[in-house]
Amino acid sequence: DAGVTQSPTHLIKTRGQQVTLRCSPKSGHDTVSWYQQALGQGPQFIFQYYEEEERQRGNFPDRFSGHQFPNYSSELNVNALLLGDSALYLCASSLMNEQFFGPGTRLTVL
Amino acid sequence: AQSVTQPDIHITVSEGASLELRCNYSYGATPYLFWYVQSPGQGLQLLLKYFSGDTLVQGIKGFEAEFKRSQSSFNLRKPSVHWSDAAEYFCAVVFSSGTYKYIFGTGTRLKVLA
Numbered sequence: 500d501a502g503v504t505q506s507p508t509h510l511i512k513t514r515g516q517q518v519t520l521r522c523s524p525k526s527g528h529d530t531v532s533w534y535q536q537a538l539g540q541g542p543q544f545i546f547q548y549y550e551e552e553e554r555q556r557g558n559f560p561d562r563f564s565g566h567q568f569p570n571y572s573s574e575l576n577v578n579a580l581l582l583g584d585s586a587l588y589l590c591a592s593s594l595m596n597e598q599f600f601g602p603g604t605r606l607t608v609l
Numbered sequence: 610a611q612s613v614t615q616p617d618i619h620i621t622v623s624e625g626a627s628l629e630l631r632c633n634y635s636y637g638a639t640p641y642l643f644w645y646v647q648s649p650g651q652g653l654q655l656l657l658k659y660f661s662g663d664t665l666v667q668g669i670k671g672f673e674a675e676f677k678r679s680q681s682s683f684n685l686r687k688p689s690v691h692w693s694d695a696a697e698y699f700c701a702v703v704f705s706s707g708t709y710k711y712i713f714g715t716g717t718r719l720k721v722l723a
Contacts, residue, residue, distance in 0.1 A: 532710070541613075541699050541713035542653070555710055589652060591711075596641050596660065596703055598711060602652040 501526070503601035505590050511607045512580050520575040520604045524592030530554075531573040532598060533565060534589040542589055548573055580608045611636050611704045615714035622690050623722045630685040630717050632700030641703040642683040643711070644674055648696045656698075659683065670694070695721045 504523045512518050524531050530549045534542035544557035548567035567573045571592075577584055585608045591598035614633045622628055634640060641660050645653040657668025664676040674685045683700060700714040 534711075534713075539716075541715045542711070544710055544712070547710065557710075597643075597655075597658060599655075600645075600653040605650075 503590055503592050503599050505588075505601040505604050507604060508602070509605045509607075511609065513609050514580055514582060516580050517576065517578045518580060518606060520577075520588050520590075520606070522573045522575070522590030522592075522601060524571050524573070524590075525594070525599050528592035528594050528599070529571050530593040531567060531571065532591045532593065533573070533575045534591065535559070535584075536587040536589060536603070537583075538586070545575070577606075582608050584608050611702070611712055613700055613702050613712050613714040615698075615700055615717050617717045618715070619718050619720065621720040621722060624692050625689050628685075628687045628690045628694070628719070630698050630700075630719070632683045632685065632714060634681050634683070634700075634702045634704075634712075636681070636702075636704050638704070639676075639678060642674075642676060643701040643703075644668065644672070644683070644685045645699045645701060646670075646696050647699065647716075653699065656685070690719075690721055692721045692723060695719055 506521045532547040533545040536542040545559050546556040547554050551567045562578045564576045587603045589603045590601045612635045643658045644656040656672045659666050659676045697716045697718045699716045701711045
């Protein structure tokens, strides 16, 4: 059983650009959450998708948006990138109250 | 506000020594509690979790944690640390059942001296 997978592994963008990160959940998991982990910090909750709808959202601006597909995979989109968006972006899929995390995508904004 | 506090930013121990990492959370009801470990450049690996029942839980890699309701704490322990335990450790809390929204602490970086 494959775990949570994320792509790409690393990404370099410039300020003002847009980026899309992808996540495939564990088999059987229907809920996907996204987290931002800045250097030296704990992960911060961005939002969560269930049944293709955004169910919860953390304190992130509208530049951060997402999507969940019928196969439960998910995308995180960030528009108008800022230097401060540089971080490790973690995806987690859920079964009951336990989340399983992917390896993350390291985004660098120059 | 719901929050999770890990008071120790850095901890250094000698190999073979015991370890305790602290975690405190705000909120009155009993939450779901987790400890994760993260090696440099890696994602999060679950060490152990507490949902209900026995307040002393065993995890992987010889770790255990004890939930103390009166102190709103969920401290992580290991009786003998190995050099490979050097990593960053995060406490996470789910305050509302069914939401799957994890609140993480800021982490404790563990250094192990040979």
